[in-house]
Structure formats: C-alpha cells, structure tokens
Amino acid sequence: MLARSIALLLMSMLLATTAQARGDNEPAGFVFSVTVKTTEEVNVVLNRAEDLRELFNSDEHSRIAIVLHGDELRLFQKNSYPLNQSVVDRARLLDEDQIIDIKACQTMMRTLDIDQSELPSFIEQVPFAPAEIKRLEKEEGFTRL
Secondary structure, three states: OHHHHHHHHHHHHHHHHHHHHHOOOOOOOEEEEEOOOOHHHHHHHHHHHHHHHHHOOOOOOOOEEEEEOOHHHHHHOHHHHHHHHHHHHHHHHHHHOOOOEEEEEHHHHHHOOOOHHHOOOOOEEEOOHHHHHHHHHHHHOOEEO
16 A cells, blocks of 8 residues: 555656646646556556546546557457456446546557457547557657556
8 A cells, every 4th residue: 555655656746747847737647558468457557547536636637548559458359348347347437437548559459350340439549559659748748657
C-alpha cells in the first residue's frame, strides 16, 4: 500500500513538472503503452488508471489513454468474450464513464490476425501504436507511463 501511494505521488509530481516544462496550466493526460498477456495483467493496468483518476479532479486532468499493442488484444476479441467477460465489461464501463480511452494498434491486429470487426466498438482503432503514443505526447500534452 505504501509503495502504491509513493508511486501515485511520484506520478502527480511528474504531471506538475510536465505542465511547468510546457509553460502552461493546460490539463494534461496520461498514456499507458500496454503489451501484456493475461486478464490479470490487464486488470492491473485498469487499476492504475482508476488510481490516477482518483488522484486528479477530472476538470483539472483530461484523459487517460490506454494503447493496446500486444497479445492482450486477443483478450478483447469477440470470440474470447465468454472467457474474458469480466475484464472486457470492466474496460467498457471505465470507457463509458470517461475514465479511460482504450485504443488498439491495427498493425499489431494484422500481425495477430485479428479483424477490425472482432474488437468491441468502445475500443478505438489506431493505425500504429508508437505513432499514436507520440501524437498524444506531442499534440495533446500527455505524459507517458
């Protein structure tokens, strides 16, 4: 518990430093680059996103983006839903509550032979994860975690 509190404190300090370096008080966001394999690991990422949201007022902090570009994409395939229902439903609720914005890398989807229609509609598909992460950092002032 103490380690988690310290990590959140360090993240908040990082956010403040990033805003100061940009020379503005604009709300910033966080972007998680995610390449995991199990539902447990996806749940850890979702926990971190929820922790960050609790730390910041939504009026002061814009969004938390989670960019999926690994084997975890398979967990969100429609044919995997019965096995992974709890994590998919949790991600959907967090997205609907505007706590997170989930994105999927289409390049990795092709590598894993996942058709665009196989992912739930709440997951935004982007052409290439590294380019999307860089765009979020440069254009929208997100901090990468």
